[in-house]
Amino acid sequence: GENVEQHPSTLSVQEGDSAVIKCTYSDSASNYFPWYKQELGKGPQLIIDIRSNVGEKKDQRIAVTLNKTAKHFSLHITETQPEDSAVYFCAAPMNRDDKIIFGKGTRLHILP
C-alpha cells in the first residue's frame, strides 16, 4: 500500500525567509498530491494541490513541485509571515485515488 514520508517534523524559519517541506511516496500510480494546513484547534484545510500532469503549481507565496520519477513532492512557502505558523501535512492517494494517506506532519514555526 501507499506510504508517505514527510520531513522535517519540525521547522523554524525567520520571518521573511522561505520554508521547504518535503514528502516522498511509494505508489507510482499516485497522481494527486495535496497539502493541508492545520492551525491550532482546527481541522486541516487544503492550501494547494497538484496533479501529476504538471511539475509545479504556484498560488501567491505558496508553491508545490512534483518529481514523479523520484516520487517526491515539496511545499515551498516564500516570504514567510507569522500566520504561516501551523502544522502542514502532505498526502498521496492509494488504491488508484480511492483514498489519501497523510504524512506525519511538519510543525512550522515562524520566528519574529
Added chain:
Amino acid sequence: DAGVIQSPRHEVTEMGQEVTLRCKPISGHNSLFWYRQTMMRGLELLIYFNNNVPIDDSGMPEDRFSAKMPNASFSTLKIQPSEPRDSAVYFCASSWGTGAYEQYFGPGTRLTVT
C-alpha cells in the same frame, strides 16, 4: 455554507462507556471520511463512505468501533466500550468524490477517556 459540522466538540467519558460522535457533511458532497488524530500516529483514516455506503473500513481499529451513514446529511462514529487508548481528536471530512478531491474537515471532537 456552514461547513462540516461535528458534535460534540469535547467529550470526556469513563472507560467502558459508549461514545457517539456525530457529523453533518457539506450539502451536496457525496463522500464522507472519519479520521483519528494522535501525536503518536498522526492522522489516520478510519472509514469512508461514498453515497452513504461504507467503502473502506480497514482503518477501524477493532470491533469496538462502528460507523453509520443513514442518509446523505448525517453520520455517526460509535465506540463501545471506550478505552483510555481511544483518547484522540476525531475529525469528519466530506468531499465531492473520493481520494483525489479536496476534503473539507470539520473542527473535530476531542475525546478523553479516563
